[in-house]
Amino acid sequence: MNSIGHKTEKGLLAKLIRNDTVPHAFLFSGPKKIGKKRVALEFIKSISCTNSGNDWGFCDNCYSCRNLESNTFPDFIFIKPEEDSKDIKIEQIRDMQERFTLTSFGGNYKMVVVDDAHLMNQHTQNSFLKFLEEPRGKTIIILVSDRPDMLLPTIRSRVQNIKFSILPKKEIENHLLSLGEEAEKAKEIAAISSGQIGKAVEYHENPERKEWFDSAIKDLNMLMRANLGKKFAYSKENSENYESLVEMFEVWERYFRKELLIKIMKPSESRLEKYSILKVKGILKKISQSKNLIESTNSNKKLVLDGLMMEL
Template sequence: MASKRKKAEPQVKKLPEAREYPWHREPWAILTTQLQRLPHAMLLQGQQGLGKTGFAMRLAQSLLCQSRGSDAAACGQCKSCQLFVAGSHPDLSFIDPEETGKAITVDQTRALANYLYLKPHMGSHKITIIAPAENMNIHAANSLLKMLEEPPLGNIMILVSSLPGKLPVTIRSRCLPIKFAAPDNTTGRAWLVAEGVAVEQAEQALIYSSGAPLTALALAKSDFLGRSLDWLRDIATLYSTRKGSASDVAAKWKKEGSAETLLWLQETVQDMIRRANGLGPMLPAADEKAEQWLQDTIKQLNLTKLFGFLDSISEARTLLSTPLDEQLLLESLLIKWRNLADNK
């Protein structure tokens, strides 16, 4: 007799963890002094790699906790906290793109509308976190705007964005802005060292990440610094010898991580501009041959066109979060780089 096939268990969506970092003290102090009178919508904004989503989760857990401490921290023991940690709290809704690189859709925000108008199950609040908020398409943003204009009682909405300028002004104007800044170098370095990163590597990673510790940690763990010399050879070949295929390099960079390679390219071009203006290098020195190539190339480049190329890199990094083809995006950018050699 054939055995009955077990039904597949529905997969529970894994939510980000509530996190606390040293550089969160100021925004945490600002919000926790007014927990009883928080606005219905907040916008946590700041560069990527500062742990804004972890902060949003920590704030949400605190608001939902049934036995919050005097320091506004969630107790971690009550029924509400247990459900929160398990990712199954009925009064928490977390909205993010259903697929990496895709947009937050109007179907998701419409489903949110139905959820918001239900009464809280366990307390006086229902919390919604949208991250990254800039990934909402225009229809989703318009749907959300209606909820912000007429917020249901007891609902608190937390939007998280590394690119708040991409959000409609009408949405930004209805949210309390909470700004996150990168910590000073000493704090960032100390945190990275505590995470097991060597001091010199921590300093280099912070330079490439514009001071964002979580980005720096990811770079250090991925041997980003070791691979950067290889990427420098890629652009040197395309620029100086006109050999090599932009398509081949784009395919390689996509495989190695488009976000990381574009971050490296942006920081490298910024460093070239600094050198061209006589300000000296910010990035760690490459090997002797690569360093010589950089010095020679900087003397040849048209500075105005190099600034234009830097703008193209920034645009490409922004477009990485959209459904555009990464291969074509990288290839187009590398062709622009190679063409700088024709417009000296």
């Protein structure tokens, strides 16, 4: 599947190819699940495709295109946290460095994409930094991240940052329609996926994911009326799984952000009568802090969720 949207970013990258001014390291930053990794792969294909000229474009048919797509291209390394791991291991970076010291298979670019690059810890980032500082021959390194703030400033200053934004609702809706989704459903999914095409496709492919979303909102409405005992019981039951906890925070964050907007623009339509604008802002701040704690520290998940419960 080709990437959807991101015309400006692709235009910028195309220009670099045309002018032969592709820098050796990039950071593709922006929210989760909007297609950054996909564009990174398409960029690399555009550079390597033997059937297309010096511009954005790839045939999806030549040796390079096919092997890049299946991650079997000898001069391409794709790094992401290994299964069941929350971070990128230093060994993965060392392996990559080793492979990069061998001469390139085709005498062409050696390319690496590091997905969720912020999941390298400080130590691993330092090792990566050394690699960034001494690239060998023709290399292209693309770091992909939705949390560039967690990358060392010394890394950030050595890469060209391409910032990606969320997609317009209409673009997501049209894509879902092209995948065969019903018109009504496509509109509904586009409305709740907050510009994240990856999320929208997930909801389209797995209806139970959409049900999970609906129940997270239902739970939130129940919790806003519940007493502390009930809230803590909920916290106990729902703080085990890291991934679903982070996702729950994200769903709630989007809910409150939307409600905040309604409160400011059309106060009479607000569903949160007893919450002031200040209160909603406070909750949003707490959700963002909680998410941060869970993602970047080893904080006790239940205690973090308890803290948020008290704010609701």
